[in-house]
Amino acid sequence: MENLIANFNYVIVVILMMIGLWSMLAQKNLIKKCIGMAIFQTGIILFFISIGAKRGAKVPILTGDEAPVVEQLANPLTQILMLTAIVVGVATLGMALALAQKIYRQHASFDEDEILENQRK
Amino acid sequence: MTEQLPIIVILGPLLAAILSAFAAWFRPKWSHPLVVLGLAVSCAAALKLVFIVAGEGAQNYWLGGWGNQAHDYVVGIQITVDSLNTLLLAAVSGIALLTALYAKRLVDAELAGRQRYFYALFSLLVTGLLGIGITGDIFNLYVFMEIAALSSYVLIACGKGRAYMAAFNYLIMGTMGACLYLLGVGFIFVKTGTLNIDDVSTLLPALGQAQALFVGFVLILLGAWAKMAFFPFHGWLPNAYAHAPTASAAVLAPLATKVAVYAMLRIMVTVYSIDYILDSPGIQSVVLLLSSIAIVVGSFFSLTQTNLKLIACYFVVSEIGYMVGGAWLANGPGLTGAMYHVVADAAMTSALFMAVGCIVYRLGQAQLNDLQGAFFKMPVTMAAFVVTMAALIGVPPTCGFFSKWYLIQGAAQAGVWHFVAALLLSSLVKAIILFRIVEIGYNRVPHPAVEGNPAIPRNEAPLSMLIPTVAMALGLIALGLATSPLVNTIISKALPDGLAP
Amino acid sequence: MMPSLPIWQFDLPLLVLVVLFAVVALSIRNLMGAAIVFGAYSFMMCLIWAGMGAVDVAFTEAAVGAGVSTVFIVSTIYNTSATMKRRPGGMAFKLFIGVVVTVAGGFLLSALPDFPDWGDPNSPVNATVAPYYITHSIPDTHVPNLVTSVLADYRGFDTLLETVVVFIACIGIYSILRIEPARTSIDETDEEIAAPASYDPTDSLIVRQASRFMVPFMQLFALYVIAHGHYSPGGGFQGGVILGASLILLAVSFDLKFLLSRWREKSLMLLVATGVGLYAAVGLACLFMGGNFLDYGTLDAVLPGKQDMARSHGILLVEIGVGITVMFSMLAIHINLASNGRLERGL
């Protein structure tokens, strides 16, 4: 239990990912799937940022001329990894939305069941 | 100059794609030759690397010159060509080159007016796949995975009708896979603090059976499985590849799934280790069972289909079972079989989709019943098709026989008889399908040479498609005959210590 | 004395709020509402990350996640429909997925005891490779913003590929959506159900004048973000997104025609490729100077300064490339999404 509180961030990460995953798989509305996907991705980003966090550290920008102290500066590595992940996320989201629009042009619906019914005809 | 070869493998298609995107607005006709040129450069570099690796061993390359900088760990991004991936790189770039040559006519026919960026995306897809194959950094692998994935969504969505929905489902599944993979990388990263594959693999043994590592392992596996359409994540594949434009399917089907299998192998063999798998036997038997089910399900559905494209797609599903199963046998012959089959199956699937593409190009569609007389209309294509099917069935001396040989041998050694049964069943199913097609395409028309029967006009696919198809089909036999040198000089060195093919 | 609470107090309500917003965004039946709530969710995330010292990430998320993503969703909904039909059934399936997801969540949580302590500076993540960047960034690259130096130099390859991803998204969305006028007649099968324009913002004088006033400042700020990325949070991505957003604002407040009369589609798409091309060309130049790909240090022969300064300048060059690509691809994606690929009128 202590561990659970100590790692509250991770619990939130897991909850966010569960929410995102559930809506990617179970939601029938395409836009909702896209939003779920984005939530899933932000959950992972939160995870990486959390593991790279340092208690009481400053932002990773050096000031002045004194030699940098490793303990006092936040970890830049996880941050740049997640910059990449964010950009990949928005690219994927844009692509998903474009596809959704195209599908809407065909079927006048965002509902997966309705689209499948339409296709079967 | 040779030390720059690894990056040239990637840069060829990448630069070609960028230039092709420029050309698309000025000289649309240049898009295709540019991409062909880029792929040719990449292919040449990859082939050269095969020999270098066979002679000198693994080649490492540090982007930006950032190696380990007198520090304990590599600080930049490393790309590596070793005995595990050099064959894959050669196969991917070679097949992509042939497919690019092959695709020209199909694209002109199927995507008239919509192909502005087709070749750029094609080339970017290949960049992504080669990158997955070459990278030595688990996060970089994720980025390449997304490059390949995003371009493949578009390549699929270039089709019509159901293609959009298929692409959307693929996108959801693919993103889920990539995210699970990324999360798994996170779990490894938490315990090791580095992303370089070599460094991670040196750090991991000391960490033992940490639960976080196990969770990370499973997440990466799930991610890779979603990408490679392994049972039960296979639902997206048949729709996506069957409704995609034929030219897109011809490059996606052989390469995309195989590269994901390679990624799984890399994680299993290099990052973690075979001992790690053997120490968690529960998961091993589950995966082996899933592989057998994948093979059986793929075979079963391929029997029930009447569309040649869909049949081919279900073949892909069942072949994935071969490779995953082979890898998880976790013994010498099994791993050899899986590694060999990654290359062999890429070639076989490529030849299959090329032949199917030729048929679609001429006959307009690929329903089995439309194939009547196909053997007379397009004898060369059908000959290539038969050779390819023979390879898929596992008729010696094609490459399909030897991969099956190693896989069955591995399964026998591990005593996994259901896997043997599944492999044999799938061979038989493919044989049935082949002969069903032969019957329809050859026997079910009045023979034109008999007096009184109408002559069936020759209607062979254009040479620009036919030559790559035939070359690929002949390549299957060549690959089969080259099995022994390949296994001895390259694949056996990629096996973990203590295992022999 | 450190506070005894294991996490920063400020984070706790934010984390709870984030979950709440996520649930609301997914359960709201009006899609427009969902998009807005999703935007708010992203803002909450920004705050959390900023609180953890990840200012660059927070900056990017504010621009990309909360800003551009929300605009993308809104323009999609504008072109289609905002309402969700209520359909009965399917509960069993949803429940099944729920169970699967819960099991997965439990599996993930099972690794929790294995994790290093929260915020521990000596955890493997913080102590293995990361210290190198902190101690060597200045001698190696002369860039005080560690994120920039790692992003554009140590892991510059990732960033090149990330730019490629944006590039793919741009040409991909163009390929999927764009209906070129000449082709309208060919594209028979997938036509033609356009939603009625429900809202026309082009006639609001206040919006127009306000945006006309804001856009120059936004662009100035964005250029600063790109150019000053070496010393402060920001860089090519963030600046590029803001530049893109400024133009998107123009497109939204006036109309697409107005925007396209200044930026032709062809030049947009070419500029997107130019940005990636610039990045790759810098890398290639390093290759020709005898170094490895993206080894800016070898550019000291042509750029002023020693190796570290050459790296610093190399970083600036590639950041500019990133900025160009991101700016114009965001714009190109937006105009395609907003007008359903017709580039005539739209949000």
Next chain:
Amino acid sequence: MDNLPSTTPLWIVLTSSLAALLIALLGRWPNLREACIFVAAIIKLGLLLTLAPAVLDGKLYEFEVIKLLPGAGLAFRVDALGLLFALVSVSLWIPTTIFSMGFLRPLKRHAQTRFYFFFAIAISSAVGVAFSANLLTLFIFYEILSLSTYPLVTHHQDDDAIKGGRKYLTYLLGTSVALALPAMIIVYQQTGSLDFANGGVFAYGTSTTLLVVLLVMFLFGFAKAGLMPFHAWLPGAMVAPAPVSALLHAVAVVKVGVFSILRVLTGIFGVDRLTNTPSLSTIVCVLAAITLIVASFIALTQDNLKSRLAYSTIGQLSYIILGVGLATKAGIAGAALHIPMHAFGKITLFLCAGAIYQACGAKYISEIHGLGRKFPLTMTAFFIGSLCVIGLPPTGGFISKWYLLNGSLEARLLWPFCIFLTSSLLNAAYFLPVVYKAFFAKPSDPARLEKAKEPPAMTVVPLFITSAGCLLLFFFSGKLFQFANTFAEMYTGP
């Protein structure tokens, strides 16, 4: 024993494949095309004969073409049995081709080029099987043979042909992939080798259960040998044109099956192990004996002439398997001898059946009553062929049966002896009445007899050749026996 490295075996195998290419190219000039076959056959025969002296000396020709797997490659090794089998197949190729020319050309049959093309490929692969140095090579050629004969079986391309072809492939491919291939892989996995070795490849102490399972898998896996219950493809394949049935389904294909089993029993299991492990040899003998008797009985009930011949073939093949199963010197020699003897007898019978069909369209035994008076030459040939298959002097069949009977005595087993005799009686019971009725019974359909013309010379000449062969084999059996004896001595010692 000396091994001679030589590329000749490869060239022998390739000769007919190269001929096949020429045939495909010369399709438009039928005379040239067929001339090409004869040239190829003669070259091939000549090359084979050059190998004979050394082989009879007990030497082996060896050649490895390419290494496919560690420990197993595409390799040839010529021993006495292989050479004998190859000689028989190739020498019978010549009369069959003559017959084909007479059979196909006058009726303007379709796709003759294709027919000759695949025929040549089939011959190549049969010789390839004969020369295989290891199980892998054998399997490869075995499969090529199955595939290359499929177009021949379905040559008519009508519904019957398609059905027959489907059955043909289902049985042959199905069993080889599902049984023989796994068995082979298990052998490789257990021993690391697939080479045929005189003493077998299994180490001392391999579990008998495993051996029994493998044995059964091999016996049924090589379904070309027609062991029951995997025999049904052979009657089904009788839809093929007569020359195909004659050469392939009396000689090449079925003998390849038997030959493969022979190789496995002697080269993989080893004669010693068969002798020392009674359960193994008993299984072989019992399965063969059952097939032998049951097939003979079924043959009695068949009215379709080719079906009767097919069932007779199934029975005769089991003679050979039974002979090897006895694991004695005389038994093995007899089995080896039975390959050529039965080949000559059965090909004569099939060619006769083809000639009769060509002349008057008769397919059923009940339709050929009285035919002997019209075509005495054809029916005489048929008579000689029957004698040879039954095993009566003065035909070659007598010799091989003699050794087989000897073999069962040498093994001190009485029941195989009785089985051989019973079956020979049954053979007589289903062949001699045909001959009798053809010569002495009243014509069942006089109108048909009236219309019938003497078959063209091209179809009769081959009958002479092969039936003369049946007789000659009896008088010159010594040479053949040398081959069989050399082979048997490799395993049992002098």
